[in-house]
Amino acid sequence: MPPLHQKLRRESGLLVGRPRSVWRHWRDPYHFALAIPWPAFLVLIATLYLAINLLFAGLFRLDPTGIGGTAQPRASFAEAFFFSVQTLGSIGYGVLHPRGLYANVLVSIEALSGLLFVAITTGLVFARFARSNARIRFSQVAVVHLYNGVPTLCFRLANERGNILRDARLQAFLAVDEISREGHRLRRLKPLVLERDRGVAFLLVWTAMHRLDASSPLYGLRPEELARLHAEVVVAFSGMDQTIERPVHAQAHWPLERLRFGYCFADMIDEAPEGGRDGGPRRIDWSAFDRIRPCPLVTTVAEPTP
Structure with a gap:
C-alpha cells in the first residue's frame, strides 16, 4: 500500500501542479537516506562508493610514479582505481603501495574518508533496521x-x-x-x-x-x-x-x-x-x-x- 502522502496527492485532488525537484531532499540527507526504499538505498551507497574511488583514482594518476608495485612505470587507471579500493577499505595487500609525499598525503586523506564513509553507512543501515514498522x-x-x-x-x-x-x-x-x-x-x-x-x-x-x-x-x-x-x-x-x-x-x-x-x-x-x-x-x-x-x-x- 503506497504511503499516505502519495495517496493524498493522487486521490484528494487538493495537491496539484508539478512536484518540486528531488534535489530538495539533499537539504536533509539523513531523512532522505531513511525514507527511500532499500533497493534505492543500496544503489545510492554503491554509487557513492564508486564515485569516491573514481575521484581518488584520478587524483592518484596526477603523479605518474606515485603508486609503486605496478606493471608499468606509470600506473594505469585500473591500477589506480583498485589501489584506491584497497586504501578506502584498509585492505593493504602489499603489492601496490604509495611513493612520494603527494601519494602518501592522498592515502591519508582517503583513509580518513573511508573511516567516515563506513561510519555513516553503518549508522544509516542500523537506523533503517532498527526502525519500527507496524504492519x-x-x-x-x-x-x-x-x-x-x-x-x-x-x-x-x-x-x-x-x-x-x-x-x-x-x-x-x-x-x-x-x-x-x-x-x-x-x-x-x-x-x-x-x-x-x-x-x-x-x-x-x-x-x-x-x-x-x-x-x-x-x-x-x-x-x-x-x-x-x-x-x-x-x-x-x-x-x-x-x-x-x-x-x-x-x-x-x-x-x-x-x-x-x-x-x-x-x-x-x-x-x-x-x-x-x-x-x-x-x-x-x-x-x-x-x-x-x-x-x-x-x-x-x-x-x-x-
Whole structure:
C-alpha cells in the first residue's frame, strides 16, 4: 500500500501542479537516506562508493610514479582505481603501495574518508533496521450501515504480524474543506468519536465503529455534500510492540469513492464443520477481511395485523 502522502496527492485532488525537484531532499540527507526504499538505498551507497574511488583514482594518476608495485612505470587507471579500493577499505595487500609525499598525503586523506564513509553507512543501515514498522492492514473500504438502529461508520484493521501490540490507540477524523465568512479556505480535521478507541492489547482484528448521531460531524451529510467538501476519513493508529519494545504507528484514509453506504462487512468467524455455535473449533476467515454485503440503511417495521 503506497504511503499516505502519495495517496493524498493522487486521490484528494487538493495537491496539484508539478512536484518540486528531488534535489530538495539533499537539504536533509539523513531523512532522505531513511525514507527511500532499500533497493534505492543500496544503489545510492554503491554509487557513492564508486564515485569516491573514481575521484581518488584520478587524483592518484596526477603523479605518474606515485603508486609503486605496478606493471608499468606509470600506473594505469585500473591500477589506480583498485589501489584506491584497497586504501578506502584498509585492505593493504602489499603489492601496490604509495611513493612520494603527494601519494602518501592522498592515502591519508582517503583513509580518513573511508573511516567516515563506513561510519555513516553503518549508522544509516542500523537506523533503517532498527526502525519500527507496524504492519497494520486496513480494510480497502469503510462502510456505513445500521447498528442497533443507528447509522454507523465502520472500518477494519488487522495486525499482520500476529504479535501483541500493547496500549493500542486509534484516532479517526473527518477531513473536509471549509471556507470562512471572509473567504479563507482551510482543510479541517474534525474528530470522529469511536465506540472503542483503545485497547489493552491488539492481536488480530479490530472493527472500529463511529455512530452517526447528532454529535457526529457526518450527521445529516449526504454523499453529494461530502463530495463538494472533498471529504475523507483519516485514521491514525499507535501502539507498543511487545516484541521489540518500541512504539509503532500506522495511518490510512478513505476518500468518498471508498465509502460504501448501505453495506456492512462480512463475518470473518468461520464455523468448522464439526463445530457448532454452542461450542467446537472456530477459525478466522482472512479472505473475508475486505468482503462486504448489502445492509439497508432504512429499517422496515412490519405493520400490526388487524
